[in-house]
Amino acid sequence: MAFLILRRLVQTALILLGVAAITFLLLYALPADPARMIAGRSATAQTVANIRRELGLDQPLLVQFWAYLQGIVHGDLGRSYAQKTDVGALIAARIPATLLLMAAGILVEVVLGLTLGIMAALRRGGPVDRVVMMASFVGVSAPQFVVALLLLYIFAVTLGWLPMSGFGTAAHVVLPAATLGILGAGWYARMVRSAMIDVLNQDYVRTARAKGLSSARIVLRHALPNALLPIIAMIGIDIGQFMGGVVVVEAVYGWPGIGQLAWQAIQQVDIPIIMGVTLVSALAIVLGNLIADIIAPLIDPRIRAQ
């Protein structure tokens, strides 16, 4: 197992290298000149050329990439073109907020999704099931921006229960996490419902009932773990995606997460930041998947750890 993990770590490094290479190539292909973005409209051609040279953008692609990789090996993600500061520091400053939102968002989404999905599965075909199914479609088809603003409007502006914007106290995380949770819970609810219906028909659930166990235990201990595999995979996916930042929700609630940084960087063609964020979120995604893969055999002992 230790060997397996070591192997996966090596694979992870390779994946990250691949991501770095592709991203670099894409950015290189992008017909937008970072030097010109920095220089602005009044700069003379010479100023632009100077900036380009100072940034090393006049070097061939491979040279640039090699220099970048060397930096990474030394833990240096480079300097932002626009902000003229260390990318590592910029990203690091936003990691706590991102992690917090990720954890809280996933928590809400999983708890909500599991509860609704289980309820729907248990009352399959009934009104509860219909309502849950409808709700999950509403959640999934609702535009994020509108949902976020609506929640903000109700709970912060009108009722005044929660702060409107910012980061710091526990109250601040409630609305952003709730928004993410509401939007994502639909997926979980549908997946859980679907898997649970299958599991609830199995003989071993019948056995559990024959033992006279409480419904809660039957559902949570006997049925749920058997339905959990796809859910674990989905959490793995979400970890990665939330680590890459959730632009809209962060924007509406003024949440200082990675998403805003990335979005701004993309608009400014701030290549070092784009690269940095890409690598961080790629790392998160790969780790998320790795965790999901490691957990799978723990949940279903029949699966052999690969």
Next chain:
Amino acid sequence: MKLYTTASTPVLSIRDLCVDARTPEGRRRVLQDVSFDLNPGETLCIAGESGSGKSVTSLSIMQLLPKASLQIASGSIKLGDRELTNLSNHAMRSVRGGDIAMVFQEPMTSLNPVISIGTQLTEAIREHQGTEAGKAEAIALQMLDAVHITEPIRRLTQYPHELSGGMRQRVMIAMALSCRPKVLLADEPTTALDVTVQAQILKLMRELKREFGASIILITHDMGVVAEMADRVAIMQNGRIIEQGSTLALFERPKELYTRQLLAAVPRLGAHAGTDGPPRVSPQAKPADVPAPSPVLVVRDLNVTYGSPARWLFKGNPSVSAVADVSFELRSGETLGLVGESGSGKSTTGKAVLGLIPFTGAVMIGGQNIAGLGARQMQPIRRTAQMIFQDPYASLDPRMAVGAAIAEPLIIHGLADKGERDDRVAELLRRVGLLPDAASRYPHEFSGGQRQRICIARALALEPKLIVADESVAALDVSVRARVLDLMLELQETMGLAYLFISHDMAVIERMSHNVAVMRSGRILEMGTRREVFENPKDEYTRALMAAVPIPDPRDRQLV
């Protein structure tokens, strides 16, 4: 019948129970006016045709019928004076497990694959007796001991798929007995057990009955067990109870034709003493040229080890050697009966021989060593060698209609075109005693014995040269079993089929085998012709095995 009820009020009283199955074609009656009483301390055996409604009856009592497909249409089920048919789910909870416990027919699918055996055992104890974790575990261990599972402590941390079929069955029984229920519903509890363990389990049930005044409903097709255990017997056919009465009366003065047939069909150990091979079934057919020049199957130094997967990082259970240095040969037209203790490695041997699990050693099928062959190279070999799995339900794709499942091998090997296929399927179903309309139904809509026959039909579809039959008639009532065994023998005679026949039922082994091997702890203890082994067993264990076979005569009880 009234005679009994006057003495004491019955614990369980069933009146005019009717159960309907919902099918796309409309309702089909599965149980028709079933009525019986169960008195305190009584053992009622329900025997009967496979698919006659025995399991459905027991599920009805537990209120555990699959709602989507089966429904109680009318009738009443009373536990004491509580009517169970309209009891709330919550109230039913305390009845289940506490008042009435049940042992299900299919142990593989009835145990939760992702929960350790220990947890599955202790949770019921904790639920009903309110004991704390440590104590519950102690009780669980005690129960595992009582059902004679080897290494009980290790089993607690294992998962169902790591146990053999018989072990799972014993876990089920341990689970049901652990709460000392008033009524025990046991649906073919000893089907997958070798006779020595079976004897011990039956004894345990009697003790339960004696000590706690429990009543038992025992569903079985083994008339030996019936004779051994029953106070009263009910015989079912086609969803009805056609006859019930005291054991002695029923065995000696069966009224109904079916009951008589049933008793007549019971195989008795020693019935074939003095002969070498199994009896000819179709004397008119010309015998296949036996012995064949070369063996179909040669096994040399077969070893299988199960390494259980690591749970977290470095920790993992030590690997288990399930089969050690097993060697044998099997010629066409011959049957090797494989008997032995539950968990001794019979199923493992069977799977390894067909290259379904990794092994070391040499296995030659039709002269070709299959060790290390890929799926493609195995393909032609699979055409000639088939397996009937011990657990029929688990080995059928739940999403595939039975007809399609039986046609599968034909399609895979490109044997019959579409029209022919349907005919072949219908024919195969007929031969194993199922109606052709079964083809469009799904595995979960069948009884245990019916599923087993479906698996047999599927294996026979290819007309292979070699069949590994793992407890493949265990769940069949004697009359159907006789029919299926005859079919298998007939095929052997006409086509020179070879069987590796795994069973714990000594009578069946005696009927079917040319040679017999006895396994224990992964090794073959003793191997020889049937005659040698049965009439002159050398090994102590073999002798114990013979002695433990229940005798289908209520006057001749051994365990009382």
Next chain:
Amino acid sequence: MRVLKAMLRQPAALFGLIVVFAVLAMAIAAPLIAPYDPDNQMFDGLTLEGAPMPPSSQFLLGTDTLGRDLFSRLLFGARTSLVIGLVANGIAVAVGLFVGILSGYLRGIVGALLMRFTDLMMAFPALLLAIVLAALLRPSLWIVAMVIALVNWVQVARIVYTETRGLVERDFILAERSLGAGHFRILFVHILPHLMPTAIVWGTLGIATTVLLEATLSFLGIGVQPPQPSWGNIIFESQSYFQAAPWLVFFPGAIILLTALSFNLVGDALRDILDPTQRGRG
């Protein structure tokens, strides 16, 4: 025929079927139904202050911020959005199923490679790809469809991979192997049907999300360009108006929801009919 009859017997499925057909008909017959040219910025479509008009008898569903008739835009938008929601999303689910099932089933190098490739694709910033494509190619519906398919299959693959890993360890797969079933048969005849519920969930919820995703990508310039309407971009353009002009968000949102839901109802019913083992599972 039997399927259709069975479908007509279930009210929910019937409802779904009707909506699905209605939406398809809307898309096809848009030019015939639409009361106005969807791109016409009408003079009387804005108030004097430049605000959009609420629903009225003149403009059934109101107008947008340029004074165009929302109803007509929704009709024409159906064409774009159906291509995205059905074709792009369909391809994504199909590819995801294929890759996921293969990597979950195959042991050894190939399976591992496939899964690592999926990981790579997943880790790869989709937005960036979209932007680069936007800059390099002429924006079009088919490009955005391609990008959506490219981006969305990985998640499906991930889920399917995990589920497949659980399925291959079930006993009936062993039984199939003993029958001599080839990998192909095991994968597509025995494992795939078990993944249908997952496919239906992703396929139908995906309709909603991809339709919205199209708007984001179009915003970055790779998809349909203004003034061509799509349900997603109608919402996206006007989402900040949800208080000032709620109809601009509500109607397109409702139609996306309804479409996804209806496909789901139809999908569930279809599977129930074709596979009666798990009634109501979905």
Next chain:
Amino acid sequence: QDTPRQGGDIIVTYKDDIATLDPAIGYDWVNWSMIKSLYSRLMDYEPGTANLVPSLAETFGVSDDGLTYTFKLRKGVKFTNGREVVASDVKYSIERAVNPKTQGPGAGFFGSIKGYEEVTGSKTTTLEGVETPDDATVIFHLSRPDATFLHVLAINFASVVPHEAVEAAGGDFGKKPVGSGTFMLKDWTIGQRLVFERNPDYFVKDMPHIDKFTVEVGQEPLVALLRLQKGEVDIAGDGIPPAKFLEIKNSPDGPNMIVDGQQLHTGYVTLNTRVKPLDNVKVRQALNMAVNKDRITRILNGRATAANQPLPPLMPGYDKSYTGYAYDVEKAKALLAEAGFPDGFETVLYSTNTDPQPRIAQAIQQDLAAVGVKAEVRALAQANVIAAGGTEGEAPMIWSGGMAWIADFPDPSNFYGPILGCSGAVAGGWNWSWYCNPDIDKRAVAADSMSDPAKVAERSGTWGKIFTDIMADAPWIPVINERRVVAKSLRMGGADNIYIDPTRVINYDAIYVKQ
């Protein structure tokens, strides 16, 4: 209006993060006004106006040939690190802005100083043309007369910084700024907020008025506005999003919350003179007549006025009498027919993708369609549009909205060089019409050489003529002059023009809290 009061803490919000506060680098409209307040320069403007006044300089003189500028520094001005500002700091700061190593975008502004080429060519790091005979005197020697030079000394790039702080920051000066302006940076939590506190030692008494302002970044404009209405925020820096504008404007408090003022802005469509058929002047003129600008102002809820020439009305040199090309579909069609396109043609119109730009582009698209010109709208991210504009023969038309020209300093020359002059018509340039008229270029150089302060009016007139003459060639469709809208809380005081200061957007030095 009430008189400015001292004291008070306010909160300002922006959507985008503040990129940098390094005056040699910062060049976007958000950090522009903050940098203005953090540092001081030799010259500055009277708050709310475009009138140049000496700032760090006490007095200054210009030689008759316009080639030598002499400044006397104010005594006793201190950087917030406590050191006094001396002449060498001025020299250092400007050399730093020009030095290629700094990667500053503003180097080009100092092109008229002697020795500029040597520094940008990395031959030396010292500007030959800047002389500091003593601690209080700075003398600039120019290589050519430059009428805008005083403006140049007032733009952010000319801000004076202490070299020791720059060196101590080790390349992170933009995050650890030290200056001698009205405010100093107290705290910067990346991605969240910046806290500016008044500089108690600022050399003008009672400046600034507020004690502290906190800039909260990452704030969605719509939410910022909600917070403003609740009283949590004092200035919503990004203005009022179109979706909210009418609601706020028509609310009871609306008039007191909205500051709606003119700015030095023109929104235009570039017509690429090197792309067929836009190379035909008749076609370009026809397109000028085809656009219904009034409708566009209506789409913008009246927050703009129709434009007819490149210069905005507030800019010196704006020709009030010029009427440009009136909206006339028939005439436009006729001209197109004359040019050989009776049935119109197909072309592409680029635009950025943030509301309301794509909407304006679509309005223009519809207008063009009315004269038979089918323009495909391509709404892209800003970087892509800029790239397309700077590639020869790529973008036939670009709607400038979202990247529009807001002047660096209030001088008409600032509207010419990079965006209409030949020097901008190069690969990567900002002259997206690729319009290059050598004749006009010459006239522009001449106008810029009129550095005699007495000739200011004449110079403006010359410039005005240049722009109206350019319109004869019609390389642009001037569409609108957009007004700026800022939302402020009710407690904020001060005239409108310090919230929309022509040279610095929000003038943090001049705003104040009412009670």
